[in-house]
Each structure stands twice: as C-alpha cells, then as structure tokens.
Amino acid sequence: MLAKKLRVVCTRAAATLLLACASLAYAQPLLPMPDSGSTTFGDWSFSWEIGNANDEGLVLKNVRWKGVKVLHKASMPVIRVKYRGDASGIDAGCGPYNDKIHSGNLERFSGQTTDVIARFFGDNLMEIAVFSEIGGYDLYQAYYFHRSGRFEPMLYSSGWSCSDNPKSRNDHKHHPYWRLDFDVDSVTNRVRHALTVSGGSMSFAAYTSESGFTVPANATATVWTVAHPNSGRTVRIQSPSNERADVGGSPWFGFGSRDVHVRRYKGAEDVGWAFSATSQLGWFTPAEVTENQDVVFWSIGHLTHLWTQADEDNPHWHSRGWIVDVTW
Ligand SMILES: [Cu+2]
Numbered sequence: 001m002l003a004k005k006l007r008v009v010c011t012r013a014a015a016t017l018l019l020a021c022a023s024l025a026y027a028q029p030l031l032p033m034p035d036s037g038s039t040t041f042g043d044w045s046f047s048w049e050i051g052n053a054n055d056e057g058l059v060l061k062n063v064r065w066k067g068v069k070v071l072h073k074a075s076m077p078v079i080r081v082k083y084r085g086d087a088s089g090i091d092a093g094c095g096p097y098n099d100k101i102h103s104g105n106l107e108r109f110s111g112q113t114t115d116v117i118a119r120f121f122g123d124n125l126m127e128i129a130v131f132s133e134i135g136g137y138d139l140y141q142a143y144y145f146h147r148s149g150r151f152e153p154m155l156y157s158s159g160w161s162c163s164d165n166p167k168s169r170n171d172h173k174h175h176p177y178w179r180l181d182f183d184v185d186s187v188t189n190r191v192r193h194a195l196t197v198s199g200g201s202m203s204f205a206a207y208t209s210e211s212g213f214t215v216p217a218n219a220t221a222t223v224w225t226v227a228h229p230n231s232g233r234t235v236r237i238q239s240p241s242n243e244r245a246d247v248g249g250s251p252w253f254g255f256g257s258r259d260v261h262v263r264r265y266k267g268a269e270d271v272g273w274a275f276s277a278t279s280q281l282g283w284f285t286p287a288e289v290t291e292n293q294d295v296v297f298w299s300i301g302h303l304t305h306l307w308t309q310a311d312e313d314n315p316h317w318h319s320r321g322w323i324v325d326v327t328w
Contacts, residue, residue, distance in 0.1 A: 054272030
C-alpha cells in the first residue's frame with residue numbers, strides 16, 4: 001500500500017520535476033543510505049544527516065558546487081498547517097499545527113530498508129529523501145540535485161489530520177519553511193530581489209537588514225539572489241508554482257503571511273522552529289544588518305489542500321518546493 005502511495009507522488013509534483021514524475025511511475029530503485037554521510041553527484045558535493053537536534057527533518061550541510069561553497073546548511077524546521085474550521089479565527093478548526101520531522105516520526109514504505117533513501121532519475125537528477133508520518137499526514141521530504149546546477153528542496157504531503165463536519169471545514173493550507181543558510185563562496189553575502197508585475201514593469205530591492213517579504217498579488221515573476229559581493233558568484237532563488245501568501249481576515253487570517261525572510265546568522269538562532277503554530281518567524285528585533293553578512297534565507301511554501309471525497313477515499317499527493325540555481 002505504501003509503495004502505491006509513493007508512486008503517485010508524481011501526479012501533483014511541480015512542473016520542474018516532470019522528469020522525476022515520469023520516472024517515479026516506474027518505481028526507481030531505492031538506494032539505502034545511512035542516517036548521515038557525504039556524497040557527490042556531478043559537480044555537487046554535500047553531507048546529510050537527520051536533523052534530530054532541532055527536529056528539522058532531513059538536513060544537508062556543506063553543499064558545494066564545483067568545489068565552491070553554496071550552503072552551509074539546508075533544513076526544513078517546520079510545516080505550519082491551518083484548517084479552515086468555521087473560519088471564525090486563526091485557531092478555528094483542527095490545529096493549527098507546527099509539524100516537525102525527526103527520527104521519531106520517520107517511517108519506511110514498501111521496499112525501504114533505511115530511513116534515508118536516494119534515487120536517481122536518469123543521469124541528470126538525484127533525489128535524497130525521508131518519509132514521515134505525522135498525525136494523518138504522509139510526508140515525503142526531498143532534495144533534488146540536477147547535474148545542470150539546480151537544487152530543489154521539496155515537500156510532498158498526503159492525507160488528512162482532521163475530520164470535521166461540514167466537510168468544507170477540512171480545507172487547509174500547508175506552509176513548509178525551509179531554512180537555507182547560504183554561504184555563497186564564503187559567509188559574506190548580500191540578498192536582492194527582482195520583481196516583475198503584470199504589465200511588465202520591474203522593481204528591485206536590497207535586503208540590507210533583517211526583514212520579510214510578501215510577493216504582491218500582481219507579481220508575475222520574482223527572483224531572489226544571494227551573492228558574494230567581491231567574487232560576484234550568485235545563486236538565483238524562485239518558486240514559480242508557489243501560491244500567494246495569506247492575507248488578513250477570514251478564513252486564513254494572515255496565517256502564512258510571508259514568502260521569504262532574511263536573517264543574520266546566529267548560532268543561538270540555529271535551533272529549528274522556536275515559535276508557536278500561529279507565530280510568524282521571529283528573530284528580527286532589533287533588525288540587524290544583513291548586507292555583506294552571514295545570511296540565512298527562509299523560503300516558505302503555500303499549499304492549499306481543499307477537501308474532496310475522492311481525496312479522502314484515496315489520498316492524493318500535493319507538493320511545494322523552491323528552486324535554487326547556481327550560476328557559475
Ligand atoms: Cu493537506
């Protein structure tokens with residue numbers, strides 16, 4: 001049964017993973033991986049571990065491209081989930097939840113003999129992933145490495161953690177948070193974005209101090225960059241399939257109100273998700289300088305999951321992820 005669940009991962013995967021989707025249907029061999037280790041794939045090299053210290057899922061460390069540092073660490077500290085309930089407030093209905101993946105909720109589907117698994121889709125795409133069950137949810141947390149220089153953190157979810165009536169109260173939104181601790185070339189980095197809106201005009205912004213950003217409703221494309229100020233080495237960050245963040249008022253009450261946050265790295269803040277289910281990301285008072293500093297880029301997915309009888313009878317997989325392109 002679980003093997004079947006994994007196979008249908010592809011039905012709702014992001015457009016960028018169509019290759020993976022097509023291949024998933026043919027049940028790529030699962031490569032058992034230890035709980036921690038290091039490996040290479042094309043010009044990529046990285047280490048991984050299960051993030052038990054902070055309950056932050058499958059964690060990557062020391063991610064390099066052509067020998068040059070890209071990320072000090074990548075993790076997924078929380079998936080915030082809000083149900084609609086009777087739409088009367090931010091805590092209406094089931095939850096809200098702040099789900100965290102760790103060894104205690106990892107499971108193994110059919111054919112899986114280790115908690116961490118890898119799969120290869122042709123010569124050009126590697127996946128490393130864990131499978132977790134939290135409440136009524138099946139969660140598949142994956143990272144994709146493309147030989148072209150693309151890196152994608154991804155979360156797949158299926159199932160229901162609520163059985164309210166009327167059924168429309170079971171509509172909910174998932175908000176996975178990825179903590180991307182970039183060290184592009186070295187710890188000294190700067191963050192920018194370029195925003196295109198309907199009509200074609202563009203605007204640019206520099207994240208010179210700790211802040212968050214909500215992509216406006218009229219945006220047609222948003223690209224963030226993290227760059228080393230001297231070498232010019234740059235990564236581009238996008239999430240073209242993401243939904244809009246939540247606005248205030250019924251029924252979502254601004255629950256997932258941001259798309260990204262930028263924070264200055266502090267060891268004392270590398271502790272996973274330290275906030276409640278209804279809280280936004282903290283650690284910005286006072287707002288510290290993030291220009292040419294060691295920065296942490298938080299990217300947030302917004303994924304609406306509306307109740308249907310078909311999805312209750314045979315849970316569908318839904319996914320959300322971000323794209324990081326290395327440009328050197
Ligand atoms: Cu869901």
